[in-house]
Amino acid sequence: xxxxxxxxxxxxxxxxxxxxxxxxxxxxxxxxxxxxxxxxxxxxxxxxxxxxxxxxxxxxxxxxxxxxxxxxxxxxxxxxxxxxxxxxxxxxxxxxxxxxxxxxxxxxxxxxxxxxxxxxxxxxxxxxxxxxxxxxxxxxxxxxxxxxxxxxxxxxxxxxxxxxxxxxxxxxxxxxxxxxxxxxxxxxxxxxxxxxxxxxxxxxxxxxxxxxxxxxxxxxxxxxxxxxxxxxxxxxxxxxxxxxxxxxxxxxxxxxxxxxxxxxxxxxxxxxxxxxxxxxxxxxxxxxxxxxxxxxxxxxxxxxxxxxxxxxxxxxxxxxxxxxxxxxxxxxxxxxxxxxxxxxxxxxxxxxxxxxxxxxxxxxxxxxxxxxxxxxxxxxx
Amino acid sequence: xxxxxxxxxxxxxxxxxxxxxxxxxxxxxxxxxxxxxxxxxxxxxxxxxxxxxxxxxxxxxxxxxxxxxxxxxxxxxxxxxxxxxxxxxxxxxxxxxxxxxxxxxxxxxxxxxxxxxxxxxxxxxxxxxxxxxxxxxxxxxxxxxxxxxxxxxxxxxxxxxxxxxxxxxxxxxxxxxxxxxxxxxxxxxxxxxxxxxxxxxxxxxxxxxxxxxxxxxxxxxxxxxxxxxxxxxxxxxxxxxxxxxxxxxxxxxxxxxxx
Numbered sequence: 125x126x127x128x129x130x131x132x133x134x135x136x137x138x139x140x141x142x143x144x145x146x147x148x149x150x151x152x153x154x155x156x157x158x159x160x161x162x163x164x165x166x167x168x169x170x171x172x173x174x175x176x177x178x179x180x181x182x183x184x185x186x187x188x189x190x191x192x193x194x195x196x197x198x199x200x201x202x203x204x205x206x207x208x209x210x211x212x213x214x215x216x217x218x219x220x221x222x223x224x225x226x227x228x229x230x231x232x233x234x235x236x237x238x239x240x241x242x243x244x245x246x247x248x249x250x251x252x253x254x255x256x257x258x259x260x261x262x263x264x265x266x267x268x269x270x271x272x273x274x275x276x277x278x279x280x281x282x283x284x285x286x287x288x289x290x291x292x293x294x295x296x297x298x299x300x301x302x303x304x305x306x307x308x309x310x311x312x313x314x315x316x317x318x319x320x321x322x323x324x325x326x327x328x329x330x331x332x333x334x335x336x337x338x339x340x341x342x343x344x345x346x347x348x349x350x351x352x353x354x355x356x357x358x359x360x361x362x363x364x365x366x367x368x369x370x371x372x373x374x375x376x377x378x379x380x381x382x383x384x385x386x387x388x389x390x391x392x393x394x395x396x397x398x399x400x401x402x403x404x405x406x407x408x409x410x411x412x413x414x415x416x417x418x419x420x421x422x423x424x425x426x427x428x429x430x431x432x433x434x435x436x437x438x439x440x441x442x443x444x445x446x447x448x449x450x451x452x453x454x455x456x457x458x459x460x461x462x463x464x465x466x467x468x469x470x471x472x473x474x475x476x477x478x479x480x481x482x483x484x485x486x487x488x489x490x491x492x493x494x495x496x497x498x499x500x501x502x503x504x505x
Numbered sequence: 506x507x508x509x510x511x512x513x514x515x516x517x518x519x520x521x522x523x524x525x526x527x528x529x530x531x532x533x534x535x536x537x538x539x540x541x542x543x544x545x546x547x548x549x550x551x552x553x554x555x556x557x558x559x560x561x562x563x564x565x566x567x568x569x570x571x572x573x574x575x576x577x578x579x580x581x582x583x584x585x586x587x588x589x590x591x592x593x594x595x596x597x598x599x600x601x602x603x604x605x606x607x608x609x610x611x612x613x614x615x616x617x618x619x620x621x622x623x624x625x626x627x628x629x630x631x632x633x634x635x636x637x638x639x640x641x642x643x644x645x646x647x648x649x650x651x652x653x654x655x656x657x658x659x660x661x662x663x664x665x666x667x668x669x670x671x672x673x674x675x676x677x678x679x680x681x682x683x684x685x686x687x688x689x690x691x692x693x694x695x696x697x698x699x700x701x702x703x704x705x706x707x708x709x710x711x712x713x714x715x716x717x718x719x720x721x722x723x724x725x726x727x728x729x730x731x732x733x734x735x736x737x738x739x740x741x742x743x744x745x746x747x748x749x750x751x752x753x754x755x756x757x758x759x760x761x762x763x764x
Contacts, residue, residue, distance in 0.1 A: 338623050345622035346615055353609045356598035365584030365613025
């Protein structure tokens with residue numbers, strides 16, 4: 125920070141080069157993955173979705189220090205909002221709506237994504253308001269309950285009015301459509317072909333990049349500092365004139381917004397949503413991503429999200445065939461094995477790297493006599 | 506010295522269940538004074554402090570800051586009104602750097618919101634620049650300018666006290682309230698602290714001091730109020746207070762207590 129004036133002369137060049145490399149990798153990755161098999165492209169697209177989710181949860185847990193165990197509820201709210209706005213479900217069940225939209229309800233993504241985000245944010249504030257005075261364990265229990273309440277509502281709101289179609293879920297959700305570009309068909313670009321999965325990958329990656337930008341800028345702002353202050357010491361933060369209520373609600377609302385956006389993308393991508401996808405386990409997995417990667421440190425959170433979303437696919441492709449070869453049948457189901465390995469990995473991380481694989485750089489280890497510029501480059505890396 | 510009151514409190518009472526923690530306490534602090542609030546343990550000093558800064562709601566009392574009445578109903582509003590405080594047991598943001606700690610103090614005097622921060626508008630960039638510059642100045646001012654990049658938790662005890670004062674000053678207070686700032690300090694640190702506080706006063710800020718260290722209070726304060734069992738038992742200049750038999754009795758007990 126203090127070295128900013130010096131480093132601006134040397135940094136742009138290397139920063140530009142690094143950006144170019146990352147951009148190139150992100151662009152080429154789905155092409156390589158396609159060659160390995162379309163399932164890998166799908167995995168990459170999901171990784172981008174999880175990056176968004178993890179970044180959203182990181183605002184609440186990592187920045188503001190509010191332990192939220194029901195985060196997946198906002199993902200669900202986003203997904204169902206999108207599903208209802210772009211599927212035949214509402215027109216089939218409500219004659220009034222069918223009359224109003226004779227051609228079927230097909231809200232374009234320009235409206236449905238922001239709406240999904242806004243409704244999720246509304247739910248975020250709804251959850252945040254009653255838990256403002258709770259901390260730590262107590263907060264975790266309430267948010268845990270909230271997450272399950274949403275899921276149970278989705279499961280049971282097929283009566284008396286069929287809003288969510290209960291456990292069957294909502295099907296026939298429109299794919300993403302941007303102008304003439306339909307994401308459910310392959311398109312030819314520059315003589316080559318891009319599959320539907322690859323298109324989704326690019327869209328999700330673009331959205332994830334926007335989320336990263338938002339997080340980076342917020343972290344390094346007056347708002348981000350206020351979040352960290354309430355995380356560190358709420359009373360001292362109040363004494364500094366921070367309106368703790370508003371700043372907490374902002375964290376809940378913004379975190380939920382990220383969840384809502386990725387949820388609506390999930391609905392479009394799958395073409396189908398059901399309450400099953402939003403179990404407590406999903407909340408736990410997203411939380412594991414940010415804890416494993418490095419709570420509160422954006423690059424760590426991204427690393428955690430990518431690792432934990434690619435890892436099960438990797439297992440599926442290696443452990444299954446391996447067992448078939450060795451025993452002639454599947455002895456341990458990959459899903460079970462995945463959970464087992466998650467557990468082991470988290471225990472190991474907590475033992476040896478309690479701050480995550482890629483934690484925020486530690487300030488203040490260097491002796492005070494050292495000039496600031498000697499310490500800073502590390503901090504910026 | 507100008508005789509205008511910065512803080513004027515009247516008829517402040519607070520009861521915790523059966524305990525009358527404060528009874529009809531009044532205090533008037535004039536501009537650029539260093540005002541001491543002393544008393545034996547359990548006298549109600551910290552309660553007074555907590556009421557003043559909005560942590561505890563009073564049962565009754567009127568509060569005026571710079572001639573405007575304010576209601577100490579919430580802590581952040583009190584800070585916005587212009588009272589900054591430090592804590593008896595230091596309360597920094599331990600994992601943030603010293604500079605960031607002070608930058609948090611600027612929060613209440615700056616305005617950029619979340620959306621502007623995401624868009625990084627020109628207003629945000631100028632404001633950030635100002636926050637950073639002012640915070641550096643304040644670190645310099647309290648004498649820890651070199652330590653800005655260090656995590657607050659890694660600073661020495663005395664430096665943490667200084668940092669807490671810098672952070673409080675960052676809110677541009679009219680009144681700086683210090684809760685036992687010399688607690689746990691050695692003689693050299695106390696001397697440094699005394700110089701710092703005198704300098705803050707000479708720069709136009711009024712100070713309220715709760716302190717156990719009678720020597721520091723007597724040497725530093727312009728005016729002293731002595732609390733005992735929630736009541737004011739004496740107020741006046743340090744010299745007047747020091748030799749008052751009631752005060753001595755409150756602190757030491759009576760020499761020949763008649764049975």
